[in-house]
Amino acid sequence: MSRGHLSITAAALMLVGGAAWAQMTPVGTWRSIDDSTGEPKAQVVIADAGGVLNGRIEKTLKKDADPKAVCEKCTDDRKDKPMVGLEIIRGAKKADGKDVWEGGRILDPEKGSDYALRLTPIEGGKKLEVRGSIGPFGRTQTWVRVQ
Template identity: 35%
Template sequence: MGLRVFLTGVAIATAAIPAAAAAPNASIEGRWQTEARDAVVEIAPCGQSLCGRIVRFLKPPPGGIDQRDVKNPDAKLRGRRLLGLSVLTGFARDGDEWRGRIYDPKSGKDYRSVLETHGSRLTVKGCIGPFCKSQSWTRAG
């Protein structure tokens, strides 16, 4: 009977290995709280790719809940509300990562971006050339 329990344990552990190995491949879809804990971004399909938009403020921006995209370098876009604004665009899977663009409304700048899941965490990288800055976002309930 001891051997049977051991073999059952090995079978369960072996079955869990592919699931653990697949964790970095987990979907990035869903709601994510930013590292600064000031907003929730929802990532969902938009056309053939994934996009992320600000769906909730956890801390109101300086201009309040109706804050506009005042730092945008394109004057025609400065009237857009931040709430509902797409800050992640064009994301497509590339192996264990997702590649697309990220827009920072605090600076008005757009960057090449790489996203990768690690359980309930999402590593968000904004890159200029070979240099990237990372943030860690957490799944929001």
């Protein structure tokens, strides 16, 4: 192999390796799945702001979703804010030495309920376990990364 081909091959491997590593984070665009129907519910974008993760509903995906819906049941600063653009994840931080983000909160806008949050990338970052809990009680959803 020529020196040029080796450089191109090395660069390509670094890009592929970097992309795989970058996927083991909740940062990105995710499709949430409705627990009862198994259908896509919303597309959520999670962003990193100085090591703190926040997430917003980018679009609703339910067939019967009202594009003008607001968070009627919210009780904080999100009350009556449009669902599209609504911040549902706040303040998650990476746990030391683990591929887990916690310490934040997640909002269920349909119920207006706010829960302690844990985010865990799985399957090489293709999926995200999203756990909301109150004390020892909670539930985990699996979200799918949008490519």
